[in-house]
Amino acid sequence: DAKTTQPNSMESNEEEPVHLPCNHSTISGTDYIHWYRQLPSQGPEYVIHGLTSNVNNRMASLAIAEDRKSSTLILHRATLRDAAVYYCILTGLTGNQFYFGTGTSLTVIP
Amino acid sequence: DVKVTQSSRYLVKRTGEKVFLECVQDMDHENMFWYRQDPGLGLRLIYFSYDVKMKEKGDIPEGYSVSREKKERFSLILESASTNQTSMYLCASSQLAGVSQFNEQFFGPGTRLTVL
Numbered sequence: 001d002a003k004t005t006q007p008n009s010m011e012s013n014e015e016e017p018v019h020l021p022c023n024h025s026t027i028s029g030t031d032y033i034h035w036y037r038q039l040p041s042q043g044p045e046y047v048i049h050g051l052t053s054n055v056n057n058r059m060a061s062l063a064i065a066e067d068r069k070s071s072t073l074i075l076h077r078a079t080l081r082d083a084a085v086y087y088c089i090l091t092g093l094t095g096n097q098f099y100f101g102t103g104t105s106l107t108v109i110p
Numbered sequence: 111d112v113k114v115t116q117s118s119r120y121l122v123k124r125t126g127e128k129v130f131l132e133c134v135q136d137m138d139h140e141n142m143f144w145y146r147q148d149p150g151l152g153l154r155l156i157y158f159s160y161d162v163k164m165k166e167k168g169d170i171p172e173g174y175s176v177s178r179e180k181k182e183r184f185s186l187i188l189e190s191a192s193t194n195q196t197s198m199y200l201c202a203s204s205q206l207a208g209v210s211q212f213n214e215q216f217f218g219p220g221t222r223l224t225v226l
Contacts, residue, residue, distance in 0.1 A: 044202075098155075100152050102151065
C-alpha cells in the first residue's frame with residue numbers, strides 16, 4: 001500500500017475549524033483514503049473515508065484533491081474532545097492491511 | 111455494539127517469561143491484527159490473520175508469534191519476553207477486504223506491557 005505524509009502536530013483554538021492535511025502522491029486509482037483518530041488511552045477509531053469525491057459525515061468532512069495526491073480532514077468546530085492523533089491511511093480494494101504511520105497530534109486550545 | 115476485547119489493560123512480566131496476549135472479537139470478522147505502539151513510531155503491524163489457522167507477518171514480526179485456533183480469538187505470544195518489547199499492544203479486527211470497500215478496523219482498548 002502507498003504511504004502518506006502528515007505533519008507531526010497541529011494546534012487549533014476551540015470552536016474554530018481545523019484542516020488536517022495529508023499527502024499521498026503515490027496513490028493508485030483504486031486506493032481508498034481513510035482517516036482514523038486515536039483519543040488518549042484508547043485504540044484508534046474510524047472517522048471517515050473516500051475515494052474521489054468529497055465526503056461528509058457527522059464527525060468530519062473529507063476534501064480530496066482533484067488529482068487525489070492529497071486530502072484534508074476538516075473538523076468544522078474543534079472541541080476539547082477532538083484532541084487526538086489523526087491518521088491518514090490508504091488502502092486498496094483488496095488490501096487488508098493498513099499502514100498507520102505516526103499521524104498528526106492535534107492539540108485543541110481552550 | 112461491536113466489541114474487541116483484550117485480556118488485560120496492564121501487564122508486568124520479567125525478562126525471559128513467556129507472555130500471552132489475548133484478543134476476542136464478536137463481529138464474526140475474518141481479519142484480525144496485532145499492532146504495537148511506541149512513542150514517535152506510531153502503530154506498527156506485528157502480525158495479522160485473515161482466517162482460522164492462517165497468519166501473515168507484518169512489519170515487525172521478530173520476537174513474536176501468533177495463534178488463531180478460532181475465528182473470534184487471536185493470540186499474540188512473546189516466547190521469551192525482552193525489555194525492548196515493553197510497549198502498548200493493540201488488537202483490531204475487520205471484514206475481509208473485497209467484501210466491502212469499507213473494511214473498517216475496530217480496535218480493542220490496548221494492553222500496556224512492561225517487561226522488567
